[in-house]
Amino acid sequence: MTRIAGGSFIIEEPDDQRVFTPEDLTEEQRMIAQTTEDFVEGEIAPHDEAIEKLNYELTVELLRKAGELGLLGADVPEAYGGLGLDKISSTLIGEKLSKASSFALSVGAHVGIGTLPIVYFGTKEQKERYLPELATGEKLAAYCLTEPSSGSDALAAKTTARLSDDGKHYILNGAKQFITNAGFADLFIVYAKVDGAGFSAFIVERTMEGVGFGPEEKKMGIKGSSTRPLILDNVHVPVEQLLGEAGKGHLIAFNILNIGRYKLAAGCLGAAKDAIALSAKYANERKQFGRLISSFPLIGGKLADMNIRTFVLESMVYRTAGLFEEGLGDLDHASPQIGIQSAKAIAEYAIECSINKVFGSETLDFVADEGVQIHGGYGYIQEYRIERIYRDSRINRIFEGTNEINRLLIPGTLFKRALKGELPLMQKAMELQEELMELMPAGQSFEEPLEQEAHLIAMAKKIFLMLGAQAVQAYQMAIEQEQEILACLADLMIAVYAMESALLRARKLLAASGGGAKAQNAVDMTVSFVHDTFGKVDALAKEALCAMAEGDVLRTQLAILKKLTRVSPVNRIKLKRAIAARVVEAGKYVV
Known part of the structure; x- marks a missing residue:
């Protein structure tokens, strides 16, 4: 089958059956997830307090135990001592490890941004030398891109x-x-400019003369992870440890960050599920006014909203993992062209990675915040785990490129792909212009489950195309300076991918259950989320149009928008009460 093009979701109608969902997991994948959960419960949880006090020796010991189980080698090819698992399995490991708090971050930095640069861009010799020990945890890795004066502007690095x-x-x-x-x-993957110009990547070893470190940072959260400055003072790195080509380090840096973004979303998913379970358990035990607080509709509404957003995030994360499995699953790691092939395959889904990162980090922040609120005063006390989830979650909107940078990247990357002829974006926009000139039907009736929601998502795509065409026409090459407009376009794309991911999953569940009750919760969550989000789509569109036009032109565009945003409201209070009842009964996240 032809691979699904990155970003194509905004102009095409995906096939339900081409989209991977958690219900498609194989028995082997479920066993890997269970192994990870068992490791966290049996090995990490008993040492939780010691890890949070930043015990290096304990963290290293546990990392090596994870390596013995294969949890560090999922993405390392078998030829180099790893398990060479599919991308779904490695995503599951990332999700299930999230309950390990700071330890999960130590693992993620090692297996993701620390090891993957060598997996995808290393020479055969580099892979043979380093990957077997990285896969077992005998050697541990770190990623060194940020500098005191260059964070989001990574290419402004001053390291030479x-x-x-x-x-x-x-x-x-x-x-x-x-x-x-x-x-x-x-090992440290270090980025530096050759002769002050050619941005390049190097494999630096801790034992090399001139490698030094600053003190541990005193952080708001993730306190059990090590965070220190790396200092390089005339460090002699053998030329054989140049990673990729000199001057092409940006291909490694940005593509590894892409993978890091979607893996971060998987971690946010696991933490959100944990927060729901903690909050539901507390609500089912805490009594006020002679009743369990889980019986109060406003508390139930919070649990419902937490569950809905987490369901949507889960649908997005595994949809994206499925895309990566198609794109990266058959790479030939023995090929001398592996670096070029890897960069192309990863970059294909850069838009989806940024979308996952933004939605995932903001979903976890929302879920953690509501979890604290449900716990009341106890949510502010360190003895209760929800307090740590709340503190730890805040860094995710900064990690792997701030959410602001990712919002600029989402439409920016789409426009670049269109200009290269990789997506027929302009063609679709022109076709839409002709369609908008015609009289639109006065109204539609929707009889089948999720029929109106599918229609609303289709309208959201048209709204994006209308606004995108207007923005390009109004600003042309200067559009990069119109950050507010780009952020509106990004939020529209995020909304479409989120709504559609939930819809496709709910449809698959409906089909698998023969339209039965097993899919009802997924259908209710999808309906609630789409109607809530579509209202935000309308508001975003109005904000952007008012910024780009005025007078008669604006009035015409707002009239068109009004036609595109017709909706038959649903009883979201009733839907959320039903969803809340299921969460309360289960005492945890429920599909």
Whole structure:
């Protein structure tokens, strides 16, 4: 089958059966998830307090135990000592590890941004030398991109690499900031500019002379993870440890961040599920006014909203994992072209990765915040786990590119793909212009389950195309400076991907259950989310149109928008009461 093009969801109608959902998990994948859960419960949970006090030795010991189970080698090919698992399985591991709090971050930094640069961009010799020990945890990795003066503007890095006179070493000088795992990592993927210009990546070993570290940062959350500056003082790195090509380090940096973004969303998913379980349990035990607080509609409404957003996030994360499995699953890691092939395959879904990152981090923040509210005063006390989830969640909107940067990347990447001819975006926009000139039907009746929701999503796509065409026409190349408009377009794309991911999953569940009660909760959550989100789509569109036009032109566009946003309201209070009842009964996240 032809691979699904990245970003194509905004202009096409996906086939339900091409979209991967958690219900499609194989027995083997479920066993991997269970193994991870058992490891967290049996090995990590008993040491939780010690880990939070930043015990290096304990963290390293537990990382090696994770390596013995294969949890560090999921993405490492078998030829280099890993398990070479599919991308669904590695996503599951990331989700299930999230309950391990700071330890999960230590694992994520090692297996993701620390190890994957070598997996996808290393030479055969580099892979043979480093990957077997990284897969077992015998050696641990860290990723070094951020600097004191360059965070979001990564290419403004000041760390330098100069080729030695004998041509055998690159001599690195500079400092990297906020490096996760710096306290104990053995290998560092370091970005530096060759001769001050060619942005490049290097594999630096801890034992090299001139490698030093600053003190541990005192952080708001994720306190059990090591975060220190890396200092490079005339570090002689053998030329064989240049990763990829000199001057092409941006291909590694940005594509590894893409993977990091969707993996971060998987971690946010696991933490959100944990927060729901904690909150439902508390609500089912806490009494006020002679009743369990779970019986009060406003508390139930919170649990319902938490569950709905988590269901949508789960649908998005595994939809994206399925895309990566198609795109990366058959890469030939022995090929000399593996770096080029990897960069192309990862970049294909850069838009979806940014969407997952933004929606996932903001969903967890919402869920954690509501979880604290349900706990009341106890939610503010460290003895209750929800307090830590709340503190730890805040970093996710900053990690892997801030949400503001990712919002600029989402439409920016789409427009670039369209200009390269990789997506027929402009063609679709022109077709829409002709359609909008015609009289639209006065109204539609929707008889089948999810029929109106599918229609609303289709309208949201048309709204995006209308606004996108207007923005390009109004600003042309200067559109990059119109950050508010780009953010509106990004939020529209996020809304479409979120609504559609939930819809496709609910449809699959309906089909599998023969339209039975087993799919009712998924249908209710999808209906509630789509109607809530479609109202936000309308508001975003009006905000953007008012910024781009005025007078008669604006009035015409608002009239068109009004036709596109016709909706028959649903009783969301009734829907959410039904969803809340299911969450309360289950005492945890429920599909």
